[in-house]
Amino acid sequence: MLNFILSNKIKSIAIDVSEEIDNKNIKKFIFTSLKLNKHNINKDDFVHINFINELKQYQILIFPNNYKHTIFQIFNQFYINKKDLASFDLYITKEFFCLYKNGKFYYYQTLESEILVDDLVEYINKIFSIKVDTFKIIDEIYLEELKNSYLEKSFKNELLNFNSKKDFSFGIYLIYILILILFSIYFYISYKKNSENFNEVNSQNSIEKIKNEHYFVSFSSDFSEFMNLAQKYNLNLKTFEYRVDKAKVVICSSSKSDIYSFFNELKTRLISHDLNYFENEKIYESTIYVKFSK
Known part of the structure; x- marks a missing residue:
């Protein structure tokens, strides 16, 4: 100039x-x-x-x-x-x-x-x-x-x-910078919120997973205990149906006393039972309902 x-x-x-x-x-x-x-x-x-x-x-x-x-x-x-x-x-x-x-x-x-x-x-x-x-x-x-x-x-x-x-270029530039800042803040907040939600979902999933794992362990423990007790009294397991927190089990034995001994040890978890004798087979059969841990 x-x-x-x-x-x-x-x-x-x-x-x-x-x-x-x-x-x-x-x-x-x-x-x-x-x-x-x-x-x-x-x-x-x-x-x-x-x-x-x-x-x-x-x-x-x-x-x-x-x-x-x-x-x-x-x-x-x-x-x-x-x-x-x-x-x-x-x-x-x-x-x-x-x-x-x-x-x-x-x-x-x-x-x-x-x-x-x-x-x-x-x-x-x-x-x-x-x-x-x-x-x-x-x-x-x-x-x-x-x-x-x-x-x-x-x-x-x-x-x-x-x-x-009037030269609006500087004003436009400032508006542009402001928009970038606002968008950055918006995306940061959205990302943080989504991240927290994701972590919360993961946390819930982890809890459910742990619960399921613990549930499986509890069921396995109860089932093992039940089977050991059945073997103790030489009982044969014909059917086993599990639903939620209980099981329908059909057992049989040639010894009536063994079945009653089994009932006696299982009484805290025993919901109901019956006992039938089949003359032709010379065998006792019982249908019982047993509590299992959740």
Whole structure:
């Protein structure tokens, strides 16, 4: 980016008004007026607007936006640490003159030809209906010195560009980052919740598994005890049907007393029983219902 926009790159347009336009309507008014007067504004143009109260007109300065400063801004350095000023100061160069009002840039105009300083001051006093308090003639050498000292002081460009459009790119970027963060939080919470549910299901499954294993062990233990007792009394096991926590068992023996001894040892778990004698086979048969552990 270049440092200074020179006078030959600055286009000045005046729009007459009866009074100053409200700030909320000024931009629309100016650009509509420019369009009606067939003044084309490029998207990269810098458009500065200033209301000249004494002339009842807006001065519009248009120049390329690839410069850091305008040439007439170099006179700002004359007002460092000066406040509450009330004066009109005129700065005259070979190519342009500019008017400062109360320590701030106010009006700019190029010079098409040489003009006597006294005539220029008189012209300004008459057109603006003011009295110029001070004026300075700036030759080319002094102009270069002012440009260099202005850059050294690192002045901030305070001119307002009415052709600038709000750049939402940073805002969009922040929204994008925020969405990413929210999605990350959402997925993290969902993952954590699913993980907890998964662990809970696994835990339940583990508990059920343990219960089943323990149940199987308990059943096996009871069944082994039952079979050992049947063998103790030489009983034959004809059928064995297990349902939930009990079993229907059919046993037989040639000894009635052995069956009753078996009943006696099994009495804490014995639900019911019967005893039948088959004459042809010379054998006793009993159908019993026995409790088994869950």
